[in-house]
Amino acid sequence: MAGDTVLAVLLGLFDLLLFAADGFDEIAELPPWYIAVPVNIAMVAPLVFRRKSPLWSAYVVLVISVVHMTLQLGISSIAGLAMSIYSVVVYAGRRQGLVYVGAVVAGSAVQLALDQTVNQTDELLISALFLAFGIALCWTLGEFVGARRAYDVEVEARLHLLETERDQATRIAVAEERGRIARELHDVVAHAVSVMVVQADGASYAIQSNPELAQRALQTISETGRGALGELRRLLDVLRSDDADGEPRVPQPDAHALAELADRMRTAGVPVELEIGELGDLPAGVSLGVYRIVQESLTNTLKHAGRGATASVRVQRTGDLVEVLVSDDGAGRVPQLVPAGRRDPRLPGGNGLIGMRERAHVYGGTLDVGPAPAGGWQVRAALPVRLDK
Template structure:
């Protein structure tokens, strides 16, 4: 519902209803107070009650302004004697409700200053009432339900105002704590995503550049003697470069913000792409024997992790060992994927090429760690190198 540019919701309606209820209570207390009656005409009880409770209805719109209005109105009404002797706390009830909202939304320093101002105004107004107005009130024939006394009035108002402020401050603290926790989780999610994208780029670029380097080296050595091999090597380089650019394009699309136009996503690599990996390694001089036993279809996320682990293992073979024989076994079943990559080591006793960085093994280990699996990598007693990984997964492809 809208009126004059204001939009009213359920909370506004609830505040308006609360203002009406408080106005009725204040009016009833003024007409029939527990202590001596007010010297003002009875008909003034309605406008006084309406003015005192009005800030409750607009406290969400102008909390600070309504707090000042409520406190000032209660203080003036109390000092003028237009309130219920023995139940002055009802006059400050709107101030209590607005102070709670201010304490739950404003800064701690500002709300504490507002609390101090309200306490001072209430104490001053009550003392003025009991020193100047109360002695002139007519004492009723019936004894008072509550014996009016300024220490009791000041204490009750002080307790209510302080309790409202403390409750609002606690609500604000919990809200701020929750917001900080949400921001921390969001930042952690962003960091995890960045690490994942970095692993993707490392795997894509590392595998492709290793293959391109090997084929370029071959082409350079046989350029004069065997030009046909040069053309074949250049064809492999061209094909690998195109596929690498496509994969990099897919990964970098993940970095786009939601407001930027997204291009069509390329398919995520998986189990069906393993033979192409083996073919790339063979073109670099590695005899790859690929065996895939898939009793159940892997979820896409697990299949991509299997693909990346095999890709990185073959990249290490091409980069650090060179032409050799390599066996790749992927066994899927029983809610887990088991990967084993074995190579025979350099041929003719040639020492392996020096490693640079070592990020490949780290990336594979991190992928396995995500699923709570087991990873091992190291030299074989009979020569060569062995990489083994086990990825358990749940029904939806998550870690078990």
């Protein structure tokens, strides 16, 4: 509004100077100063608000311009109408601009009818052409500036949208990475701690009656702890690495390490029957997912199936689909014996089962967990193989 205020003041002062100059002309018929000055001020005052309230300002200018032109008080009426047409087109829109142009034409016709000095056809034609040229010029300028403003607004909106999408993509990437790290930590820690707890319990019972068995259990605890520490160091190396690709520095376990996993579980006290078909060249992510699903399933068997439970693992590939079936003959065989009000710890909803389901879904696979129809507990997963991943 500061620039519009300066412009309005300059227009008003110019008209007042013209009025003062015409006052020395004895022939000119001028209205008294107490009429001319207020009309001039009223003529330019609405221009201060032409950006903030374009329609209100424009119509006030239109009404006062009829009086201003009739009294022939200067150029503020013509300049005010031109600025008002431009402002309505830019700040209000084309539809409001067309309505206002129609009102300007009607107001100009009224002013010409009241002006006794314009009574010839040539003068009327010149006035009409001047009015048409002025309206066209102001409209064209308003269209250009309005299109530029609309373009700037659209660019700002798109930049805001891009920033929002970038922030959202960053949040999603961070959430996915946190979920991946959480799954890895859970699988490593839960498996290792479960094996160590079972072996420690066995060693405490056998340390006096069977020292050799206790020694083997302690050795298993030591090996499991070292393996868990190694995997934890690998995860920490990934987190601390400044490499752009973020690749781990040591190989991750995959489906080919299932035999070693089964041996560790047998050492921990759970007989495991392992059947692995021809898997071919699996993508690294799918292979890791198969390993982690089997690892979590066997860990749950170790923790919840009870003494004397056995487990079977079958991994087969049929075309572009890898099927994993892990079952045991433990507590899942009689789910109705779970006390009322308590949920079986292996029912879906635990962190480990959530992690398995996420691993399956991230590759477009499925996971079914629950009591087997023939008794026992089973985990069935199907992962599609996409070599482009």
